[in-house]
Amino acid sequence: MNKLFTYTLLPLLLLLSSCTKLDQEFYSQVTPETFFKSEKDILAALNRPFTHARWYLGEDRWQLQEQTADNFAITTKGPHWYNGGTNERFHYHTWTPDEGWIWGTWRGTLMGIALALDARSDLEKLDYTKFALTPEDQAAHVNQLNTLIAYFYLRGLDYFGGMPIFNNLEGENLPRNTDQEVFNHIEQLLKTAMTALPKKEGGQKEQGELKQAAAATMLAQLYFNAEAYIGKPMYAECQQLAQAIIDGQYGPYQLDPTWYGPHGFKNDGSPEIIWSIPSEFNKLQYDWFYSNFYHYNSREYFDQDMGADNGTHLSPSRRPDSSLYKNEWKLGSPFEKFDAVDLRKKPYHYLGSGNYEGMFLVGRQTKPDGGTILGTQEYKDRALALLDQVGRFSEVGAGKKYSAISQLPSKMSEGEENTGIRLVKVPIPTLAENTLRWGADNPAIRLTEVYYMLAECKWRSGDLAGAAELINTVRKRNFENGVDPNPVRADNLDKYRFLDEWSIEFLGEGRRRTDLIRWNMFTTETWWDHKASQSDHLKRFPVPTQAISGNNNLTQNPGY
Incomplete structure (x- = not known):
């Protein structure tokens, strides 16, 4: 043997x-x-x-x-x-x-x-x-x-x-x-x-090793959720560890200056990555989500050769009649939780040489050259537009199941091929630069989480201003010139806003x-x-x- x-x-x-x-x-x-x-x-x-x-x-x-x-x-x-x-x-x-x-x-x-x-x-x-x-x-x-x-x-x-x-x-x-x-x-x-x-050394790239800060962050995570795990709040213990990690006691880590730095093709060099799982094209690549997330013809949007199964999408922010869900519930509606000028809310486009913008497939889907992408099911041979809505719009019209959009139910059983916005958290290059494909590592732990854990611990101890400051330190990188139109403040940081901030960032x-x-x-x-x-x-x-x-x-x- x-x-x-x-x-x-x-x-x-x-x-x-x-x-x-x-x-x-x-x-x-x-x-x-x-x-x-x-x-x-x-x-x-x-x-x-x-x-x-x-x-x-x-x-x-x-x-x-x-x-x-x-x-x-x-x-x-x-x-x-x-x-x-x-x-x-x-x-x-x-x-x-x-x-x-x-x-x-x-x-x-x-x-x-x-x-x-x-x-x-x-x-x-x-x-x-x-x-x-x-x-x-x-x-x-x-x-x-x-x-x-x-x-x-x-x-x-x-x-x-x-x-x-x-x-x-x-x-x-x-x-x-x-x-x-x-x-x-x-x-x-x-x-x-x-x-x-060992501690991380200054300027050292992340290659998947677990260092002191990773163990410290996991311990902070354990304390952070201790009330749910063992019925004992341990936010004070989490706060102490999180502060020590941010202060560099377990190695030199900093927030990335850009929103895409922790997720991009070169994220092994991001200063905020505490632990990542390396990925390389055709070598233990970080790609499990692709087939499940994207439409059958999303390959044309990305100018790629990979098929997909058109499964997972964001929960809808809008009713079939296009009005926002505002009064029914406070959770969910993830796309609309992003401010309109948030750089991440742009449609994803690969710009070449490893650069890209936005992180959503939303609206009318076009090829990089501007050509129309067509549907394959309900919208076969018709322009495909991904909607922030759930409903069988193809069944509305004269002689069809529904005479008006107002009659459409919106529930899990009522999707169609264009249902839902798709997340592109991991960038995808065009075939012309395919050596970059799956070059982004999986960021298992990043310093932003430590900032948010510390902020929540402060919030729970009554320091709402301190919590807001930490969150805003992260938020500003998501806006042109760092100008945040809707910063967190002590007077607007209730439990729902806090959960929204966790949702938006992660x-x-x-x-x-x-x-x-x-x-x-x-x-x-x-x-x-x-x-x-x-x-x-x-x-x-x-x-x-x-x-x-x-x-x-x-x-x-x-x-x-």
Whole structure:
């Protein structure tokens, strides 16, 4: 048997059980001491769990965070995207323990922990001096893995509450630990890592390594959401850490001077990136969202060759009659939450040489040369315009289902191919500059989040002016010459404005559900085609049926 066993068979074993005991003779012939021949082998083992993290940051985890909240939807578009009712169940908060997104997230969380533990076990056994490396290098590698383990547990705690805690791969059919025990485990891992990881050096590009500031920010995130996790507010602890990170105690980080710097093709050099997952065309590329987000013919808009499935879009800001949703609810309507002169609100256009503007596909869709892009379904051979509305406009007219637009229902089942504005947070070049495609790294943690965490902690302690100042420090980069037409002030920063600011800055970054839960609005508020459930058990997802069937020591979350 060789080391490949761990990396190929382990994920399969983890499908069957929460934590599965590996063959006890696994190391009888090949041990870490004999398998590792060079520094290259060490780095390969270290990086393997990070490739899993690359996948984990998107896909099902993103769906659970965004499709259950107020900013995105996957409407049924005629014969397309009913998806067995999955999209509606998550939008309406009627999911079950049998959902694929939930199973994929439970499984993926434990896989990530197991892969990192396995790599840590190997690297801890090595004599690094035999590879011209130092004990400090070994400590940095081991604590990168400890931080990654803490990251997976942090996400598992957020989604499910208590998870099985294991420190090696010897356990089998482990029960769930309590929320508090998982919280304490994460805290201990991160506190240890913060003292052993290296700091970022000035001007150093981000290449995916976890450094002191990443561990510190994860610990701040843990404290920031502690009230939701363990019923104990820890905003003061979060505030202290966030301030220290901003002050540079964990490395030199600064806000990027531009809104697109943290997301663009060269974002590995952005001064505000604290942890990113590297991406490169045809090499572990950051592209999972493309097919799901864009229209079948969006390739013509981007001047690209990639097809798409026309699924996810922004929740609508307008009724079918074009009037704004203003009085029905305060959440959602993400596109209209951007000020009209916000530089990000422009339609996305690639300008060449790695430059671009805007971050939305909205309105009439045209090719870079100005040519018209046509629809393929309801608007076949007709000009395609993406609307900030949901409704079957193609069924309005003489002899059709509806005689007037005023009769159109607007709900999850009533989309069509032009339904919804599409987000372009990750820039896409034209084919002429295709070497840049997927050149933007995935910014897993950026300093702006620390600013907003600090601002919210100040707000909760009564320092509304201090909170407003921090948010405005970020906001000004989104406007020409830094002139903000609607700055945050102490007298307009209520809980809804604060959630709007989180939405505007982090739209589509896979965190919205967590923010709504922290503000106690996930189950108590209404938004487009979603009624408040008033059911607190929905703040946690159920333990998947497949997990319980493979491990009868697992207990289900209350309410399921």
